[in-house]
Amino acid sequence: MQQRFVPEKTALALAIATVFASGMAQAQDSGAATDGAAATVVVTGTRVANRSALDTASPVDIISAETLKTSGSTELNQALAVALPSLNFPRPAITDGTDTVRPATLRGMSPDQSLVLVNSKRRHAASLVNLNGSIGRGAAAVDMNSIPSAIVKNIEVLRDGAAAQYGSDAISGVVNIRLRTDRDGGEGTVSFGERKTEYDLLSAAAPAGAAWSAPSSRKRSDGQTKTVSAWKGLPWGESGYVTIAAEYKDQEHTERSGYDMRQLYARVNGAYDPRELTINRFDAWYGEPEMQQKTVFVNAGNDLGGGAKLYGWSGYQRRDAASAGYFRMPQDARNVQSIYPNGFLPIIAPTVEDFSAAAGVSWTEGDWDMDASLVYGQNRMDYQIENTLNASIGATSKTSFDAGGYSYNQLVYNLTGVRKFDVNGLASPLNLAVGTEVRREGYEMHAGEADSYRNGGRLLTNGTPAAAGAQVFPGFRPANNVSTARTAIGVFADLEANVTDAFLASAAVRGERYSDFGNSLAGKLSGRYDFGKNFALRGSVQNGFRAPSLQQQKFTSTSTNFIDGVPYEITTFRPTDPVALALGAKPLKAEKSTNFSLGAVMRFAPVSLTVDAYRINVRDRIVLSENLTSAAVRNYIVSQGFSGIGGGRFFINGVDTHTDGVDIVANLPWNAGNVGRFDFTLAGNYNRTEVTRTPTTAQLAALNPAPVLFDRVNVLTLEKGQPRNKVTASVNWKLAQLGLTARATRYGEVLSPGTTAAFDFELKPKTIVDLEARYALTPKLNLALGADNVFDQYSATLPPALNTTSNAPFSNYTPWGNSGRYIYARGTYSF
Incomplete structure (x- = not known):
């Protein structure tokens, strides 16, 4: 039985949580929010206290807890996706572990090129690295859905590069989740929802003489989701607080398969089997996957006297999920008909455990506001493969396997000092922030049981070997085991001041040293000029970086494939593996970026409007290569002295991209007296990415034919796999006990790329409408009814040529998912 957490690390994390009880925001996070986002104090992107959202030098969006609540979903990623045009959250299916841990993207970049903070402290990433054909292939990102929405006070999204301020990953922006700090009150919420939908079918022609035919459409009622959540504020002494939140979620899977027109059984005396x-x-x-999820989070803080404050937080989530692979037909060579006479649908059932704990103290040291903290996080993913078999073992094969798994942990120490200096000639004191961050990261992989990966030696009736390993997900092998760690030490300085009453300027520089690949240096200059109360220009120029993750450097897996009856090991190689090096791989280095932005802020009371254009150039992006399994590759590997290796893939630097875009956000609050209060928001994002270089190696280029390291599917996924534009229009209305939210989101065109242009499939623009109506039955009890995707919109059904198995009738590039209309009811009780 594998231990869920490494003992000594668990002891350290639990000690933090026990001693300090869990968290308060940093000393700079002291401003209270007022009505309206424009006046809300932000702490992301600036270390100056009491800076409001519309007064910053870079664009910052503020998503309130109330906004999150009206999305109909308790998933933070989903709620942010409908609130922010620049953030996308595709919901792929039949993508192994990515069905369970789905990443989000900001400004069309990779999921791991956005930094996630909790109370301004770095959040740990998920242990999963996305390997299959979906947005974010090759990335290991933070799982924001591991944080319950009940504990969230608001979320600040900095839409600008910030590597010089926060370190690695902040190429496209920063998401800062700020936790509740309540010392009294509370709220309990119960919600239930269900998919009520109908979708069209495009089925292949039946085999000649077949008596079965496909319907043209299909109605479904599934995806039932029950969520129970609550938060409670408790006093801690005279001024302290302990805010506790818990959530339980039970979600049934949704099923949107096509109608399988294939001949599934062998003929009997020349006739179709009845x-x-x-x-x-x-x-x-x-x-959507099946899921049971339990989460608890606590956030606390207290004054220690003399201006010192203690803070910290801790959270735990267990997620048990189940999703499927492709159906194995009864006569499929990968089936054993004595076990599954009617074929089988293999199920991937991972268990994900996520734990975090943080403790810190802020205090005053002379003129300095000091802050020191220690933050630990761990994410673990273990795979159980069910309703499957190992065909190479035969009739005695098990049907459920422990396939092993992996874990990632992170320990971060921060020390920051902030003070103001009076400088002659400046219109405001000069704000100086200096600090250091020391980070230790660890990554482990562990093997599954032997039957999940071994070759049992069974031969098929034609004499060829049967497929080895658990169908849909062969287990990790002892050779894949790894336990590794690295350290990173960074120092930074940040300056900000009003040079004149109208001109705000800031500069930041950060240097980091990694124990595994070397140094990185990032700098940022930004400024803002207010021409008056109603108009300002702001902009920035900077360079940034993203360190290669341990998941990208150390993940490996192996499966046995039979080619012309000969077993070959097909491997995802570590970049430093001797076989990968022979193919031209090199140790990974950091991605590097240059960011430019220019924006305008306009305030014509009561309307506020921001327009921000950006350009992001990224060099040496880390990508996962194609599967290199051609005969030319196999022969070359043999010539280099390796036997039994059939090829594989590896992570490599070498993709350069150029991204241009613009964000537009307009807000209009309107108090209409007896008609009620309205809050209108219109926001849009336009984004275009171009791949300007793809990786090559001299060793592979010399082969005949030379294999492609990064093919057109992956190039077009980066360029056109996310909406070219996205526009959201929403209105919130409140009158006495009544409330209404209406939101329309238009997703621009998306390309679902094929191996050749003939197999490209364009997803036309669609508008998704969400509605929610609320009624306060009593001052404490509120009821809500709503529907996401009211008009039951789907992307176009894939033609049979692109869905030969009928298992996946829609493209995984659909930006709003493929489960249709979701109807829900919610009850909230305040106490």
Whole structure:
């Protein structure tokens, strides 16, 4: 039985949580929010106290707890996706572990090129690295859905590069989740929702003489989701607080398969088997996974006297999920018909455990406001593969396997000092922030049981070997085991001041040293000029970096493939593996970026409007190569002295991209007296990415034919796999006990790329409408009814040529998912 957490690290994290109880925001996070985002104090992107959202030198969005609540979903990623046009949260299916831990993207960049903070402290990443054909392939990102929405006070999203301020990953922006700091009150919420939907089908032609036919559409009621959550504020002494939140979520899977027109059974005396007419031909799970999720989070802080404050937070989540692979037909060579006479649908059932704990203290040292903190986080993912078999073992094969898994942990120490200096000639004191960050990261992989990966030696009737390993997900092998760690030490300085009453300027520089790949240096200059109360220009220029993750450097997996009856090991190689080095791989280095932004802030009471254009150039992006398994590759590997290796893939630097875009956000609050209060928001994002270089190696380029390291599918995924534009229009209305939220989100065109242009599939623009109505039954009890995707919009159904199995009738590039209309009811009780 694998231990869920490494003992000594667990002891350290639990000690933090026990001694300090859990968290308060930093000393700079002391400003109270007022009505309206424009006047809300922000702490992201600036270390100056009491800076409001519309007074910053870089664009910052503020998403309130109330806004998150009206999305119909308790997933933070989903709620942010409908609130922010620049953030996308595709919901791919049949993508192994990515079905369970889905990443979000900001400004069309990779999921790991955005930094996530909790109370302005770095959040740990998920242990999963996305390997399959979906947005974010090759990335290991933070799982924001591990934080319950009940504990969130608001979320600040800095839409600008900030590596010089916060370090690695902040190429496209920063998401800062600020936790509740209540010492009294509380709220309990119960919600239930269900998918009520109908979708069209495009099915292949039936085999000649077949008596079965496909319907043209299909109705479904599934995806039932029950969520119970609560938060409670408790006093801690005279001024302290302990805010506790808990959430339980039970979600059934959704199933949006096509109608399987294939011949599923062998013919009997030349005729179709009668079972062809009775078998269920909707034989796949395509859509949302099945999930049971339990989460608890606590945030606390207290004054120690003399201006010193103690803070910290801690959280734990366990997520048990189940999603499917592709259906194995009864006569499939990967099946053993004595076990599954009607074929089988293999299920990937990971268990994800996420734990975090933080403790810190802020105090005054002369003129300095000091802050020191220690933050620990760990994410672990273990795979159970169910309703499957190892065909190479035969009739005695098990049908459920422990396939192993991996974990990632991070320990971060921060020390920051902030003070103001009076400088002659400046219109405001000069704000100086200096500090250091020491980070230790660890990554581990552990093997599954032997039957999940071994070759049992069974031969098929034609004499060829049967497939080895658990179908859909062969287990990790002992050779894949790894336990590694690295350290990173960084120092930074940050200056900000009003040079004149109208001109705000800031500069930041940060240097970091990593024990595994070397040094990085980032700098940022930004400024803002207010021409008056109603108009300002702001802009920045900077360079940034993203360190290669341990997941990208150390992940490896192996499966046995038979090519012309000969077993070959097909491996995801570590970049430093001797076989990968022979193919031209090199140790990974940091991605580097240059960011430019220019924006305008306009205030014509009561309207506020911001327009921000940006350019992000990234060099040496880290990507996962194609599967290199051609005969030329195999022969070359043999010539280099390696036997039994059939090829594989590896992570490599070498993709350069150029991204241009613009964000527009307009807000209009309107008090209409007896008609009620309205809050209108219109926001849009336009984004275009171009791949200007792809990786090559001299060793592979010399082969005939030379394999492609990064093919057109992955190039077009970066360029056109996310909406070219996205526009959201929303209105919140409140009158006495009544409330209403209406939101329309238009997603621009998306390309679902194919291996050749003939297989490209364009997803036309669609508008998704969400509605929610609320009624305060009593001052404490509120009821809500709502529907996301009211008009039940889907992307276009893939033609049979792109969905030969019928298992996946829609593209995984659909930016709003493929499960249709979601109807829900919610009850909230305040206490």
